[in-house]
Amino acid sequence: MSTDYLPEHRHPFRDRPRPGSGPTGTSSTTGPLKRNGPAERAAVVDLAAIRHNVATLRSWVQPAALMAVVKADAYGHGALPVARAALDAGATWLGLAHVSEALELRESGVSAPMLAWLHTTGTPFGRAVEENIDLGVSGWELEPIAEAAQRLERPARVHLKIDTGLGRNGATIEDWPAVVARAAELQESGLIRVVGIFSHLAVADEEDREAETDEQLELFHQAVETAREAGVDPDVRHIANTPGILHRPDSHLDLVRAGLGIYGLTPFSDRPATDFDLIPAMTVTTTVAQNKAVPAGQGISYGYRYRTAAATRLALIPLGYADGIPRPTIAAPVAIGGQRYEVAGRIAMDQFVVDLKTDDATVAPVGATVEVFGPASGISADEWAAAAGTINYELVTRIGARVPRIHVDTRPGEDVGAPTGESR
Numbered sequence: 001m002s003t004d005y006l007p008e009h010r011h012p013f014r015d016r017p018r019p020g021s022g023p024t025g026t027s028s029t030t031g032p033l034k035r036n037g038p039a040e041r042a043a044v045v046d047l048a049a050i051r052h053n054v055a056t057l058r059s060w061v062q063p064a065a066l067m068a069v070v071k072a073d074a075y076g077h078g079a080l081p082v083a084r085a086a087l088d089a090g091a092t093w094l095g096l097a098h099v100s101e102a103l104e105l106r107e108s109g110v111s112a113p114m115l116a117w118l119h120t121t122g123t124p125f126g127r128a129v130e131e132n133i134d135l136g137v138s139g140w141e142l143e144p145i146a147e148a149a150q151r152l153e154r155p156a157r158v159h160l161k162i163d164t165g166l167g168r169n170g171a172t173i174e175d176w177p178a179v180v181a182r183a184a185e186l187q188e189s190g191l192i193r194v195v196g197i198f199s200h201l202a203v204a205d206e207e208d209r210e211a212e213t214d215e216q217l218e219l220f221h222q223a224v225e226t227a228r229e230a231g232v233d234p235d236v237r238h239i240a241n242t243p244g245i246l247h248r249p250d251s252h253l254d255l256v257r258a259g260l261g262i263y264g265l266t267p268f269s270d271r272p273a274t275d276f277d278l279i280p281a282m283t284v285t286t287t288v289a290q291n292k293a294v295p296a297g298q299g300i301s302y303g304y305r306y307r308t309a310a311a312t313r314l315a316l317i318p319l320g321y322a323d324g325i326p327r328p329t330i331a332a333p334v335a336i337g338g339q340r341y342e343v344a345g346r347i348a349m350d351q352f353v354v355d356l357k358t359d360d361a362t363v364a365p366v367g368a369t370v371e372v373f374g375p376a377s378g379i380s381a382d383e384w385a386a387a388a389g390t391i392n393y394e395l396v397t398r399i400g401a402r403v404p405r406i407h408v409d410t411r412p413g414e415d416v417g418a419p420t421g422e423s424r
């Protein structure tokens with residue numbers, strides 16, 4: 001766990017209930033601030049939730065293996081602790097966008113198989129080969145990778161990517177035969193080993209767009225067949241992301257790449273994470289920075305987009321768009337003392353305001369714990385994402401560097417067990 005830098009006596013969530021066990025209701029701090037009070041701001045990440053989610057997703061996909069996608073600092077959750085928790089819970093691969101992200105994990109002692117899939121001409125392919133990091137390949141990368149392998153006298157491990165419709169990286173259907181032919185040559189000469197063939201789904205989170213996912217799967221199987229005919233027979237075929245894992249069992253194949261789901265979030269706009277027994281791992285929390293009485297008609301924040309309807313008290317929340325709280329957010333919920341309130345007016349760089357709609361000065365006093373979102377309050381990243389016109393993926397990933405990640409383990413030492421094999 002990476003709580004070492006935070007002395008135990010200052011841990012804001014030592015007595016925090018387990019995820020899903022109800023509101024925290026911890027807003028009773030009044031009077032002078034406690035010296036050893038809560039952290040000023042924190043994204044508390046529950047590694048027990050990560051392990052639970054990985055084990056749950058494994059039970060959906062087995063016998064397919066699970067790659068935990070921990071790119072972008074594990075969607076803002078902290079790559080190293082999340083990677084370790086995911087591996088503990090039975091993930092057998094780690095997925096990263098950049099080789100540099102994979103190298104950081106290697107340097108921290110993570111030895112599990114890793115795949116990095118987004119490269120530029122500046123990518124350190126040689127380091128990847130030295131560190132046994134698998135490389136996603138759309139086409140052009142084959143030559144610099146082969147050069148690095150030749151120089152190091154060591155075969156590179158590659159996964160060939162076919163673009164079955166997303167239109168991002170991956171070889172086009174037209175270019176695929178040439179890419180597999182070249183990969184077959186390089187494999188024959190011992191410079192590369194084609195470990196996998198993969199693709200990425202475009203619309204599997206939209207449950208009424210089955211036909212387009214069907215088409216992607218069909219193209220994928222044809223691409224694998226073309227590769228086999230060219231003498232390239234991979235160990236693993238993979239195309240499923242979290243939407244595919246949860247909604248398209250026919251996409252599971254040999255390996256799935258699970259990102260969002262391992263963080264306990266749902267990819268579907270109409271189905272909450274609880275439908276899939278997923279537990280949100282991140283709680284964003286802070287404390288009330290000011291509480292004051294204002295009259296009716298008080299304008300709030302830049303542009304006065306909100307005015308108080310009656311005399312009321314305002315709570316100032318010390319998080320803003322510099323911390324990843326999206327500026328376009330309108331009326332998102334927050335919990336203070338187990339009660340839900342709404343953001344009033346614009347989110348500023350460092351702060352936003354909540355209209356407490358009361359003249360009771362004991363409500364949400366300075367120092368009271370604020371939960372922006374998290375399982376204890378029941379406020380989901382989905383609600384915030386909807387209020388901000390974005391998606392939960394972006395919301396958690398962009399929680400800023402000024403918000404320390406605090407990793408907790410609400411069920412230390414638990415045995416996550418083997419996949420149940422239950423069909424769902």
Ligand SMILES: Cc1ncc(COP(=O)(O)O)c(C=O)c1O
Binds near residue numbers: 260
């Ligand atoms: C290539 C690739 N695979 C898998 C994932 C994981 O997707 P999800 O977070 O929906 O599980 C991503 C994330 O964007 C990705 O880029």
